[in-house]
Amino acid sequence: MNTVTRPRILVVGAGFAGVECVRRLERKLSPDEADVTLVTPFAYQLYLPLLPQVASGVLTPQSIAVSLRRSKKYRTRIIPGGAIGVDLKSKVCVIRTITDEIVNEPYDYIVLAPGSITRTFDIPGLTDHAFGMKTLAEAAYIRDHVISQLDLADASQDPVERASRLQFVVVGGGYAGTETAACLQRLTHAAVKRYPRLDPGLIKWHLIDIAPKLMPELGDKLGSSARDILRRRGIEISLGTSIAKAGPEEVTFTDGRVVPTRTLIWTAGVVASPLIATLGAETVKGRLAVAPEMNLPGDDGVFALGDSAAVPDLAKGDGAMCPPTAQHALRQGKHVADNVIASLRGQVMKPYVHKDLGLVVDLGGTDAVSKPLGIELRGLPAQAVARGYHWSALRTNVAKTRVMTNWLLNAVAGDDFVRTGFQARKAARLKDFEYTDAYLTPEQVRAQVEGAGRPE
Numbered sequence: 001m002n003t004v005t006r007p008r009i010l011v012v013g014a015g016f017a018g019v020e021c022v023r024r025l026e027r028k029l030s031p032d033e034a035d036v037t038l039v040t041p042f043a044y045q046l047y048l049p050l051l052p053q054v055a056s057g058v059l060t061p062q063s064i065a066v067s068l069r070r071s072k073k074y075r076t077r078i079i080p081g082g083a084i085g086v087d088l089k090s091k092v093c094v095i096r097t098i099t100d101e102i103v104n105e106p107y108d109y110i111v112l113a114p115g116s117i118t119r120t121f122d123i124p125g126l127t128d129h130a131f132g133m134k135t136l137a138e139a140a141y142i143r144d145h146v147i148s149q150l151d152l153a154d155a156s157q158d159p160v161e162r163a164s165r166l167q168f169v170v171v172g173g174g175y176a177g178t179e180t181a182a183c184l185q186r187l188t189h190a191a192v193k194r195y196p197r198l199d200p201g202l203i204k205w206h207l208i209d210i211a212p213k214l215m216p217e218l219g220d221k222l223g224s225s226a227r228d229i230l231r232r233r234g235i236e237i238s239l240g241t242s243i244a245k246a247g248p249e250e251v252t253f254t255d256g257r258v259v260p261t262r263t264l265i266w267t268a269g270v271v272a273s274p275l276i277a278t279l280g281a282e283t284v285k286g287r288l289a290v291a292p293e294m295n296l297p298g299d300d301g302v303f304a305l306g307d308s309a310a311v312p313d314l315a316k317g318d319g320a321m322c323p324p325t326a327q328h329a330l331r332q333g334k335h336v337a338d339n340v341i342a343s344l345r346g347q348v349m350k351p352y353v354h355k356d357l358g359l360v361v362d363l364g365g366t367d368a369v370s371k372p373l374g375i376e377l378r379g380l381p382a383q384a385v386a387r388g389y390h391w392s393a394l395r396t397n398v399a400k401t402r403v404m405t406n407w408l409l410n411a412v413a414g415d416d417f418v419r420t421g422f423q424a425r426k427a428a429r430l431k432d433f434e435y436t437d438a439y440l441t442p443e444q445v446r447a448q449v450e451g452a453g454r455p456e
Helices: 016-028 048-055 136-155 159-165 175-194 220-232 274-279 326-344 379-393 397-413 442-450
Strands: 008-012 035-040 044-046 065-067 077-087 092-097 102-106 109-112 116-118 167-171 204-209 235-239 243-246 250-253 258-260 263-266 270-272 287-289 302-304 358-362 368-372
Touching: 008 016, 016 035, 016 326, 048 136, 048 175, 077 102, 077 274, 077 442, 092 442, 102 442, 109 326, 136 159, 136 175, 136 263, 159 167, 159 258, 167 175, 167 258, 175 204, 175 220, 175 235, 175 263, 175 358, 220 235, 220 368, 274 287, 274 442, 302 326, 358 379, 368 379, 379 397
Parallel strands: 008 035, 008 109, 035 077, 109 302, 167 204, 167 263, 204 235
Antiparallel strands: 044 065, 077 092, 092 102, 116 270, 243 250, 250 258, 358 368
16 A cells, blocks of 8 residues: 555544544554544643642643653654644545644544533633633643732732732632642642741632532532532632622622632633534534444544543433543543544444443542542542542553652642743733634635635
8 A cells, every 4th residue: 555545544632532542543553554643732642630730739730741752653643733624525624733824634534532622601801811720831820820929919018909819719619620729729828838928817719610519420428528628728619609700800709799809710611622613513512413433423434532522421321421521531532443443444333331430539638539439438548549540540651650759749848839930921811721713614614625715
C-alpha cells in the first residue's frame, strides 16, 4: 500500500477519550494499515480531576499535563489547533491552527472526542467577571489571582476594599466546584498565617448551587458528610441559590444577598463542545446522538464519545446515557478504537457496556469522601482511595512520579504561596480561556469546504 491509498483516521480532541483511542489504534494497527492524525491545541493530555489541586498549589501544572510525545513509538501526526467544523457529506474537518490559519483536513474515519466547555447562562456580567476551572491555564491563573487578593488586601488601607478582596464565591456544588472550594480554602487558610496584618476572620468562602443537595450522586449520607466537612472549615454553603448578576467588585445572589468580592469562580456544569452543533446531526441535550457502538447512524465512518456524545448506558438501561466522567471516557476511547478497526477491516462492531465503579472526592488534607463499588468511605480511607485512583489513572510513570513527589513535598514542606506572574495587568476571565466564539456555523463549514469563501 502507498500513502495515498491508506485510510485516514482523524481523532479530534486529546482528552481521556481521544488519547486512549489514539494509543489503542497505534497498538493494534500496523503502520501501513492506516494513517492516524490527532487534532489538539496542546500536545498533552490534561488530567482534569486534579485541576483543583493545581489551583491550590498542591500540584504543579506540569505534573498533570501528560505529554503525548514521550513514547518513542508515537507515530500519530498531531495538528496543533482546534476543530471548528465538520462537513459529514464531504468528509472534511475544518481546523483553526494555533497560528489562526484555517485548513481543511479530509478523513475516511473520524472520531469526535472534543470534550466539553463550561456551561454558562444568560446572567448579567457572568462571562465578563467569572473565572472558569476547565483548563490548565485557568487553574494557574486562579492560583495567582487568589494569592494576589491576599497581597492587595494586606497592602490596602481601605477596610471596604480589604473585605471584598478576602471574600471568594464558588458557584457549583458538583465535584469540580466542591473540590475547588475545598482546596482553595485550604490555600487561603494556610497563606494568611504569612500575612500578620490580615485578620483570618475576614477570609470568607461561599459555595452556592441551585440544586437542593451537594453532590447528589454520592447519596445523602456522603453528601452530608462533605457538607459538614466544608462547614467546619468555615465555608458557607447556600443551596437552592445561584447568581443573579456579577460585577467587578460584587456578586448578587438570587436570594437577594449582595456579596462584595473580586473572585467569582463558575463551575456550574459543562455542555458539549460547540463543534457538535456544526454537524447538523441529531443531538440529545447538545450531545451527539450515537448508537451503542458509538458510531453515528446513517454516516459511515463517524464515531463520537466522551463528554460530547450521548452514549447509551447499557449497564443501567432504561434509556440512560453515560455520564460525562473520566471513567467512561477512558473505556470508551479503547472501545471506539476497536470499533473503528472492526469497521476498517469489515468486522462486526460491539456495543459499549461498562458498570460504574464509583466516585471519589478529594477535599484536601486528610478530608475526602469516596464511594468505590458502592462502599461509603470517609476521612483517611476515602483519601487513600481517592488519591490511589487518581495516581493509578495517570498514563505515564513520569506523571505518577511527579504527582506523588508533589503530594509528599506539599505534605512535608507546605506551600511558599508564590505568584508565578501568570496574571498579567490585563485581567482574564471565563470568556478569554475557552474560545467559544471560534466555531463555525454549518453554512460556514460548507462554504469553507466548497471554497466559496473564507469564514471571518
